[in-house]
Amino acid sequence: MTKKTMITIPYARQEINEADIDAVVSVLKSEFLTQGSIVSAFEKSVADYCDAKHAISVNSATSALHIACLALGVGKGDIVWTSPITFVASANCALYCGAEIDFVDIDPYTYNLSVECLSKKLELAEKNGKLPKVLIPVHLCGQSPDMASIYALSKKYGFKIIEDASHAIGGKYKGELIGNCRYSHITVFSFHPVKIITTGEGGMLLTNQSSICKSISLFRSHGITSERADMLQKPAKEIWNYQQIELGFNYRMSDIHAALGLSQMKRLDEFVTKRHIIANNYDQLLSNLPIFTPFQNKDSYSSYHLYLIRLKLHEITKSQKQVYEDLRNNGIMVNLHYIPVYRQPYYKRKGFKVGYCPNAESYFSEVLTLPMYPALEKTEQDHVIKILSKVLEK
Template sequence: MIPYGKHSVDQADIDAVVDVLKNQFLTQGQQVPAFESALANYCGAGFATAVNSGTSALHIACMALGLGQGDWLWTSPISFVASSNCALYCGAQVDFVDIDPVTRNICVEQLASKLATAERRPKVLVAVHFAGSSCDMQAIKTLCERYDVAVIEDASHGLGGDYQQGKIGCSQFSDMTVLSFHPVKSITSAEGGAVLTNDAQLYMRCQLASKHGITRDQQLMHGESEGDWYYQQIVLGYNYRLSDLHAALGISQLSKLDNFIQRRRQLAARYHQKLNHLPLTLPQPDEQSAWHIYVIEVEADKRKAAFDALRQAGIGVNVHYIPIHLQPFYRQLGFQAGDFPRAEHFYAGAITLPLYADLTEAEQDKVVETLQRVLA
C-alpha cells in the first residue's frame, strides 16, 4: 500500500534519539530548549514553546490569549477538529467562516462580511493554512485588528512553507503560530507540536500553561524563593511537556526540512503536470506552499467509487476533511448541513493523494495511472 503520508527517518535521526537514551535526561533536559531555539530561528520568530502535540499547542495558545467563558472563536470548517475543539477546552463557543473554493483557506471576503454584521464578534480567529498554503495573513490581520480580534495561525500543515518574504511561523501577521510534528507532517518528532510568537508575555503564558502552571523564575513568584529546590504553581496548567527523546528527533529532522519541502514541491508540480488533462479539480499551484497534502476534487457522485477503487489498487488515499460542523458532536451544538456550503461542496468531491518526501516517481506514476483508469 502506498500511504497518503509517511515520515522520513534516517540513521542520523535514530542516532540522535539513541544518544538521549544512553547519555542524557529523557525529559526536562537540554534537548527541548534546543529544539525550541532551533524552531524559532528557522521560522524567524522570537520565541517557541514545544509541547506534546499540535492539539496541545492550540489549547495553550488559546489559554495565553485569555479565551474563556462567554468568548467566541472562529475558524475554518475545513480542518481537523482540534482547530475548533481548542475553544471548547477553554469554555468558549465556536463558529466558522466558509472557505475560498480556490485556496481552500478561510475566505477573506466572507470573514470581512461576517465581522461587519456579527452580533458577537470572536475574541480569537484560528486561520488554518490548509495543505500547507498560507492564508492571506496580511489581509486577515488588517481585518482582525479593526475589530480587536486576536489571530492564531494553525500552521500544522505549513512548517517549511513561505508567505510573502518570510517563513510560515514568523508570526508577522498573527499573535501566535501553531505547528504540528505528527508523523505525516513536514518533519516529525513522532508526536509533538509548538507555539511560536514574538510576544514575550504570550510566550511566558504558553510556557506556564504547558508545565502545570509551575515556575522557578523568582521574578514570577509570590514572595521569596526558599532555595534552589523551590518552585511555585502560579496558574492552572497542564502536563503538555515534550520529552527530550521527541525533541532530539525533531532537531535532527529540522536540519533536513528544506530538502523535504523541495521534494514535496517537486512532486506537487509533477502531479499538476500529469493530472491536468483529467476531469477533476486540482489544488491551486503555489510555489510557497509546504505541500503537506495534495487534494483533488472529483464529481461528488463519483467520489466513493473512485476512492474505493484507488484503495483496492493499493493506493492509500484519504479525505481531508469532513467539515467540522457536520460532525455529530458539533451538530449537537446547533450546526447543520447547509451552514457552510463551500466547505461542504469541497468535501463532497475531495480525495487526498499520496504525497511525502520519500514517494518515488514510480510510485507517483502508479497513482496517476490508477486514477486515470478509475476516472475513465
C-alpha cells in the same frame, strides 16, 4: 498460478534516516530523557529558522492550540472562529477553554478561510455584539491564507490571531517563512509523523511577545514557576523552590522527541523541495483527467503537506465515494481532508446544520487526498496516476 501481489501506497509516510536514529539513541544514553538541553536546542532551531523571537515545544499541536487560546485569555463567554475544513483540534481548543466556537466559510480556490466571508461575518457580528475574541486561520495543506488581509481585519475589529500552521513549517507567505508571527500573536506547528518533519508526536508554539511566551510556558508545565520574581508568596522560614500560580497541564516535550525533531530540521528544506517536485509531477500528469488540481496563490509557497484533487463529478459516471473506494481497493490509500468540522456528530449536537458553510460543503463532496511524501518514487506516482485514470474511465 501465483496471485500477483498488489502494490499498496499510503497517503503519507514519515522519512527517518540513520542520523535521526543516532540522535534519539544519543539521548537515550544521556542523563536527561525529559526536558534537557535538546528541547532548548530544538526550540532555538525552529525559532531561528522562522525568524521568531520565542518557540515553546509541547507534546502535540492539539496541546499547543489549547494553551495558545489560554495564553490569549480565551474563556467562558468568549467566541473563537476558525475554518470548517480542518482537523477537529482547530475547533476543540476553544471548547476546552469554555468558549463558543463558530466557523467561517472557505475560499473556493485555496480552500483556506475566505477573507470575503470573514469580512461579511465580522460586519454582522459587530452589529449583533458577537465579535470573536480569537480567530484561528488554518494553513491547509501548507499554503498560507491571506494573512495580511486577516491581520488588517483584526486591527479593525479587535480580535487576536492564532495561526494553525500545523501543515505549514517550511512554507512561505509573501517571501517570508511561515512562523515569523508577522500577522499573528501565535503560530502553531505540528510534528505528527505524517507532517513535514516529525518528533513522533509533538508541536510548537511561536510568538514574538515575551508576555505570551511566559504564559504559554506556565500552562505547558502545570502552571508552575521556579522563578522567584514570579512567585506570589515568599516565606522567610520555609523552602519554596517552585510554586503553582496557574492551573496548567503536563504538555511538555521530552528530549527524546526533541532529538528527532532537531535532526529532522536539518532536512526540512530538502523535504519541502521534494514535495514540490512531486506536486509539479502530479500537476502535469493529472492535467488531462476530469479533476481540479490544487490552486496556488502567488503570495504563497506551500510546504505541500497534502496534495488535494477535486473531482469533476459532472464529467464522470462515479460518485466521490465510489472513486475513493475503488482507489483504496486497488492499493492507493487516498484519504479525505477534511469533513467539515460542524458536520461531526458532536458539533451537530451543538446546533450546527448541514449546509452551514456552502463552499465547505461543495469542497467536501468532491475532494480526495492523493499520496504525498518525500520518499514517494516516480514509479509509484506513475502507478497512482495509472490506477486513478482507470478508475475515472467512463
